[in-house]
Amino acid sequence: MRSHLLNETTADDYRRTVTEGVERVAAKLAATHRPHTGISVDELAPAIDGIDLDRPLGDASAALDELEDVYLRDAVYFHHPRYLGHLNCPVVIPAVVGEAVLSAVNSSLDTWDQSIGGTLIERRLIDWTARRIGLGEGADGIFTSGGSQxxxxxxxxxxxxxxxxxxxxxxxxxxxxxxxxxxxxxxxxxxxxxxxxxxxxxxxxxxxxxxxxxxxxxxxxxxxxxxxxxxxxxxxxxxxxxxxxxxxxxxxxxxxxxxxxxxxxxxxxxxxxxxxxxxxxxxxxxxxxxxxxxxxxxxxxxxxxxxxxxxxxxxxxxxxxxxxxxxxxHATYHADYLNPRRMAEERIPNQVDKSIQTTRRFDALKLWMTLRIMGADAVGSLFDEVVALAAAGWEILDADPRFEVVVRPQLSTLVFRYLPTAGGEDGGPRPDLLDEAQLHARKALFASGEAVVAGTKVDGKQYLKFTLLNPQTTTADITAVLDLIAAHAEQFLGESLAVHH
Incomplete structure (x- = not known):
């Protein structure tokens, strides 16, 4: 139905509907006391599978009510101080404002005639970043979807x-x-x-x-x-x-x-x-x-x-x-319908000439709004906070006999594993059982919803990992999560050794 298209006739509906969505998210953020509810795949999948996508609800409020049940309630919230899992950061408000604007205007950053100012903003941010790196006057670049790309x-x-x-x-x-x-x-x-x-x-x-x-x-x-x-x-x-x-x-x-x-x-x-x-x-x-x-x-x-x-x-x-x-x-291709060679000769700035993507979102706007509202020093100070937190976390882990920490961090990750404080007559649990204890602790912690941590392997052994990217996280949070990990691991080892004996 045309009434759902975003244009000059539906501006009021856009304002009202998006505001309701923002209010729902804001309320959820304010009421979130754990990074995750602990819901399992088997618990959530039937609710989503049971939705008939061929029968629309026809109403934004009803759809948002449904979304609460199938997504918002059980989402993993990176803003929570005990989310210590992957390289996911809490986001700053100026960037979210930029996200709202770029989604609604929906510029495509492949050609000048689809983006105009968006092209110039992206190019300015590339130049700014290149100067920060020190690449020189001949530098250039392109925004992408992520590190892998x-x-x-x-x-x-x-x-x-x-x-x-x-x-x-x-x-x-x-x-x-x-x-x-x-x-x-x-x-x-x-x-x-x-x-x-x-x-x-x-x-x-x-x-x-x-x-x-x-x-x-x-x-x-x-x-x-x-x-x-x-x-x-x-x-x-x-x-x-x-x-x-x-x-x-x-x-x-x-x-x-x-x-x-x-x-x-x-x-x-x-x-x-x-x-x-x-x-x-x-x-x-x-x-x-x-x-x-x-x-x-x-x-x-x-x-x-x-x-x-x-x-x-x-x-x-x-x-x-x-x-x-x-x-x-090396990644340039001139398509007659999009960026014919004559455009380059006319110095028309088509970003697709540099990109391996064609259609691209105006993701640069988020960074632009962040720099224009907060400034680079404020962003850098937030990153400094999490790096300092990791250094303090290393001190906590290094002093705790229950854990072995791999390396003093340069940035904001900590890789460690639980070690039993008492070995017993047989010198402690088998290496494979100790590996299972790390995995069990991580899974049990996630299932409880109390905290989220990551895991990895070091020299063939199973380890746990804190990725600290939230300036709201404190050393008290780190200590509390370590206690939870130790409790889960101790319980697992105690039950496993009892079965063995």
Whole structure:
């Protein structure tokens, strides 16, 4: 029905309906006392499966009532101080205002004639971020859906840049080398603690998972550059080509930052593309006190930033930036109906010329509103708070005999595991049972709705993880959640050992 289209005749309905939706969410936020209700898949699925999507309710209030039962009541709320799970941040109000505006206007950021000011705002934010990184006057970039897409885009450029360079060099030496012959010889180097999107990108780029060389990490869980140097030398000795080195500025599990200056030196020495995955650590770009932790990032050929991780933005808000804007041409295609070549000659700024997406939301508006209302220093101070909280959390864990903590954090994650305080005559539970205790504690905690924590594996053993991105979280919250974890793990081990005996 036309009465539901957003236009000049339905502006009042839009205002009334959206206001009701906002009021429902605001009321829910104000009344939420746990990050999660603890509902299970088996409990919730029948309610959603039972809804007949071919029989509309015809009324916004009724639909919002239904939404309360199937979504709002049981959603995981990242704003709660005891949500300590994944890299999900609470969001700032200016960004939510931007989200409301961009959804209603619905600009598409692929071409100038669909976005006008949106194009210029996005470009200004790319320039601002590039300056924060220190990429130089030739820098450029594009907003993306997230870190995985940004990493893929960067590695696509690295692949084609490597092919261009190696094939030209071969031709200069009197040898013709085709791209099909070269691709199996390209190699990507990254730490064993880096994001899995590096491996997935290699596969999607036609290189295969085996093209990625996982470099060991040091005791701080940062890439071991002495091993990287050896691997790069071996690459050349075997007649292979180092396409790229992916450094991580904030690993997902440990928040560790690879030695960026040394990696920059090695990539320059071996003519490899340097990509820095700063999806998590990009918050340091606006930190009033910790910007130095990213020293060396200015040497990168490309950088991934996720504003929706450490700039407190709603999903999605990410970008991929490059030192040399000309490299973006590797992803350029001119379609006659959309961005014909003549538009580039007329200097019409079509963002699709740089992007691997066509239709794109105006996600840049959220960051724009945040900077214009709060300012960069305020965002950076919030990120500083969670980094300081993680440091305090490490002290708590390190002093608690019930837990083993892996590494002192550089950012805001803590990886740890519960250890029984008394070993008993047999030296304590079996390693597999201890692993099961960590998993049980995490699941039991989630099912209770009291808190949400993450899990991972370190050296083959099961660990738990706090991801601290909420400035509202306190050390008291950390201590309380640790007590809950210990209680669940102790109960599981006690019952398991009783059954065993």
């Amino acid at each position: 940004s990493n893929f885009h960067a590695l696509l450029l690295a692949r084609d840049e490597a092919c261009r360079t190696v094939m030209k060099r071969a031709l200069d030496e009197g040898t013709e080398l085709t791209k099909a012959e070269l691709l199996p010889k390209l190699r990507i180097f990254t730490s064993e603690a880096s994001h899995f999107s590096v491996q997935k990108s290699a596969a999607m780029l036609g290189l295969g998972y085996e093209a990625v060389i996982a470099v060991p990490v040091d005791r701080h869980r940062r890439m071991d550059t002495s091993v990287l140097a050896l691997e790069l030398e071996n690459c050349a000795a075997e007649g292979l080509f180092p396409m790229a080195v992916v450094a991580t500025a904030g690993t997902t599990d440990f928040g560790s930052i690879d030695p960026l200056p040394e990696i920059a030196r090695l990539t320059a020495e071996h003519s490899a593309w340097m990509h820095v995955d700063a999806a998590y650590g990009c918050g340091l770009l606006v930190s009033p006190t910790r910007r130095h932790l990213l020293d060396g990032i200015e040497h990168a050929d490309s950088v991934t930033v996720d504003y929706h991780k450490s700039f407190f933005q709603p999903v999605s808000s990410s970008a991929m930036l490059v030192r040399d804007r000309d490299t973006l041409k």
